[in-house]
Amino acid sequence: MKCAVVAALAAIPLFASALPCGFDTTTLxxxxxxxxxxxxxxxxxxxxxxxxxxxxxxxPLLASLVGTTAPSVDFIRYAAGKPVSEIGGDLGQRLERVRYFVIHDTSTPWLGDAPDFPPNDAPELNRIAHYAGPNAVAHVFVNRLGETVLGHDFAEPWRATKFETKVIGQPAKGLFVHIELMQPRRRDPQGSPKNDLIAPLPGFTPAQYEKxxxxxxxxxxxxGHWLVPAFHADLDEGLDDAHDxxxxxxxxxxxxALQRLLDHLKEF
Ligand SMILES: [Zn+2]
Known part of the structure; x- marks a missing residue:
């Protein structure tokens, strides 16, 4: 299912027990x-x-890191050696409220009834500039080659799941940052005319994991701390027309890939 931003609707009251992974609307x-x-x-x-x-x-690495003190932004800036836009915007701007790092796939380009997926370096799988713009559906987009475009600085509150827009509403603003990894899809001939059920295997490239x-x-x-990673579909579990x-x-x-980055950071 195509991952696209959903309209901001008024929060739908739900009992806490109905919320995924026991989300508490008081403590957020x-x-x-x-x-x-x-x-x-x-x-x-x-x-x-x-x-x-x-x-x-x-x-084990993720289990030991999540929630603990993160490396300094100076470390990241120095080690990355990349333009700021490649790593989510202004490293000097602190993220006061962000707790969750949400991983998506774009489910695009859609290749319809193509018999197979092109190689990952095919130009049609890597056109990324059009994802940017004032209404970009996520903070950062990463193509199959590991190239990025910035949709919004991580500091800009931007919601990209139905869980945020339809269930939690305004209080969800600024709690989540969103990364879209480009992933082409194809139609399953057994399914509906516009379905995008077939994803490549492996799903993502080494360059995408590195970025x-x-x-x-x-x-x-x-x-200031290692964020809690999350998948889009897990957040929207149980909602109508939830994404896949x-x-x-x-x-x-x-x-x-994270271990290699941390090993690289140790060199500085
Ligand atoms: Zn998504």
């Missing part, structure tokens, strides 16, 4: 320790947006 936090929250929010997303019932098993790790470190550094992204995300590949 999911239930449990940061590790417990991450295990719930990173439950694997299968085809069609079916979310695993059991908590995810976190790679995602850098973005995670940068956002965490600006927040990200498909085929490998949490171990993300953790390995």
């Amino acid at each position: 936090s999911f239930a449990g320790t940061p590790e417990t929250q991450a295990r719930c929010l990173l439950r694997y997303v299968s085809r069609g947006g079916v979310v695993d019932a059991k908590p995810a098993t976190l790679p 995602l790790a850098l973005l995670y470190a940068a956002a965490s550094a600006r927040a 992204d990200p498909q085929h995300f490998e949490i171990d590949a993300f953790a390995a």
